[in-house]
Amino acid sequence: MRSRNRTTTTRKRSCSFCVDGVKVIDYKQHEMLSRYVNEYGRIRPRRQTGTCAKHQRALAVAIKRARHIALLPFADE
DSSP states (O other), X not given: OOOOOOOOOOOOOOOXXXXXXXXXXXXXXXXXXXXXXXXXXXXXXXXXXXXXXXXXXXXXXXXXXXXXXXXXXXXXX
């Protein structure tokens, strides 16, 4: 078997909320929240979005609140 040298390096994604200095993720910003929901209505994981753990938790709470007041759908059909 031949071993492969991995010469490509991947850049660490930085949290867009930390870079922009966002203090509070608001559930009323449904356009922004829809970027973090996939086409099936599920919340995208951190490894796809690049958010930090702190902001991913706040993002999940905001998405769930927006779903309850019908700003975001629970699931697309």
